[in-house]
Amino acid sequence: MYDVLIIGGGVIGCAVARKLSQYQGRFAVLERAEDVADGASKANSGIVHAGFDAKPGTKKAYYNVKGAKMYAQLAKELGVPYANIGAMVLGFSEEDRDILKTLLRQGIENGVDQLRIIEREEILEKEPNVNPQAVCALDVPTSAVVSPYEMTLALAYHAAQNGVEFLLNCPVTRIYEDHETWHVETPRGVLESRAIVNCAGVGAAELHNMISDEHLEIIPRRGEYYLLDSTVKCPFSRTMFQVPGKMGKGVLISPTAHGNALLGPSAEDISDGYDTATTRKGLDFVMDKCRLTWPDANVRSAITTFAGVRAHPATNDFLIGETHGAPENAFEAIGIESPGLTAAPAIGADLGEQVAEHLKLPDAKFVKAAVPLLKPFAAMTEEERADACRRDPEYGRIVCRCEVITEAEIRDAIRRPVGARSIDGVKRRTRAGMGRCQGGFCSPRVMEILCEELHCSPLDITKSGGNSHLLVGTLNDIAKEAQGHD
């Protein structure tokens, strides 16, 4: 019997889990995919939004501003790449200026500091590559970038260090309440718990509707992106937004927390919340829109394209707290689209506390401090590298040439709690395979290391869980099979 089952291992579920791990009790995170941060948490803009965009008085506004103010400290504590690079929202007409003024007022009302409207000259002085047709801009010094999947992973690591179980490959098929106990059906059997927290992203409405008589709708909204090579300097030192439209914050160009340039997203409502395919139309839309900000926009140095699906709530605001219309001890965080990544630490703290108080969970006797993510070999000085090699000779073995990732880091990523189990799992934790060659050189070696650490065959290794196997058989297997067909 669990005290709390958290459904969904995205940034929200992991933030709630981390908060609950500071209380006494038995907790587990149930994740349908083979790794945490598999949904929107791994494929978004990675922006810590200042909080001028959300309408004052909404949950989005409250959690955005509260979360943003927690980020710098949290990222430092967990060792997650984060940089307070600032942002600008560009206006290209006097109508745009009116919108920017509205954003400014909203921001001030929401409690965002240092906002002001600046004119062309100052824009170009700060960001010389901006389209000189820009008339004015909202300057947002408190905006920041963070590595979203590493934030999610770090929250999960810390939760796991303090005893939270992570049940991966564990989709929830049915939930019901019986004798004040929640029953959660999964491929691992029926799990019982005193309370549940629904943080299931694009799948959250379906679970909500299983237990509540108040029907909810989530509209999956896909966004497509281009990511450029980190050796090509991003043309802007800040996150460059355009004035927002009704489908979201519009297309941005930003350095990521790792220094790549990110272009996107498009915004398209789709029927399948797990359809993360990119499309010609979506990618062309991104390029087209980016040219407004950056007339010389080009993707010659693109290393990849990707798409993420936001969980857009039909109500347009976050739903956080007890599940209305359901039996007691059901909680949820639903419709956490942008600025959800920013809001996550605040949602985790508030919702985790609310659940703990409701269940009258005592504080944990001892909470382990987070073991921060390892300092990457690539970011070390020469002396630090020499020391690292002396400490662990596996640092002397470079596996990923493009991003300079060592065997020591890859083994650590597999051995950690909530460790990597796939090529993409290693990639998200270490950046091996994220560079120019996109894993061409290192994936065979990463596969070998996974086999050594997990005591399995290369035929068992997947790209990202499920049936995403990289190899289909030995040479003999396939040759025999082919003879059988003849």
Add this chain to the structure above:
Amino acid sequence: MIDTVVSVNVLVIGAGPAGLAAAIAAKKAGENSLIVLEREDQPGGILRQCIHNGFGLHRFKEELTGPEYAQRDIDAARELDIDIRTGVTVLSVSHDRRVTAVSRENGLQVFQAKAIVLAMGCRERPRGALAIPGTRCAGIYSAGTAQKFVNLEGYMPGRRVVILGSGDIGLIMARRMTLQGAKVLACVELMPYSSGLNRNIVQCLQDYGIPLYLSHTVIDIHGRDRLTGVTVAKVDENRRPIPGTEMEFDCDTLLLSVGLIPENELSAGAGVELSRVTGGAVVSDTLETSIPGVFACGNVLHVHDLVDHVSNESFRAGEMAARYAQGERRTGREIPVRDGRGVRGVVPQKLVLDSENKGVDLMFRPDRVYRDHYLTVRADGKVLSSVRKMILTPGEMVVQPLNEQQLAICRDAQEITVSITEEKAV
């Protein structure tokens, strides 16, 4: 702290065919202070996984497999007692030829070299660079990665294969996977001509009945976990897909053979001037880069079709590096070699005109297919040579030698231009 710096006269980075040849030549030129650093556990480079034959026809006048070709150089290096250190990855090269490297055995090491030969080879262009839309499922590999799985690890990456791009590795893998029991459904090439060697089109596709779709490309990728299919469409002269020409292929594997990129991150870090056309260093006829004492050869300089050419080029780089380390300096006037009409990426980009220069091979690729044209080399306006070529194609590198007499004519010239002309130039 880094307390020891290893001093060495010639440091070669990479022990593939280029690095091995450079080291052999340096040693034969009398250089005994010589170290080769190789990141893999064995020397040989990419040849280790190229188990098909066809290597060495020019150099050894026989058909060898990749590993056999490499072994000849490895054996020669052993006989010459060349110090090849494997499992060592170079992290940085500085403009004053300080090299940091890391290995399991020795941790972080610093080398100070009098001369460096850059021989890091090249890598394959990945899917992301093409921005093909679709899912990011398993089953998409660069041809060389698939070749490694099959030839070095003994595993098959798939059963039903489409190949995008007609580069040589893709063509070789079409045959290899067919022989191993896979079904190769098509080879799809964006351009109206193949980028691979003609002999590979014949021996790897035609002999196995694998269709080659020129002026076609993959426009969509399907499959959530593992690839389930691709959509291929014909493209117009601007390489844009033509609506209505889509074909669906039911495949579990997409191999990419869409180009090779010289791996010059270390060179760029050192401040070596790179060519936007070749992706490699700008070099003189001695294969010296813009940084004195730093030489480049093989696929890190420009992507070759034949390893025989790599070896020849690298012998020269190795010898020149040794002579540089021994104090020899070229003093002649330097003139540029320029790409004229129809020509892309002539290497070397500069000639030093002195008495030491006994001739040079100019290498380049045509910018498209030319039939019955003339390959013309001019010194300023003066024609040095104009040679009839029945076919010139981007898939086959052209080697045009300039001999000592021709160089003598250049003595007072300002520049040399290589171009492709319809008529014989006089």
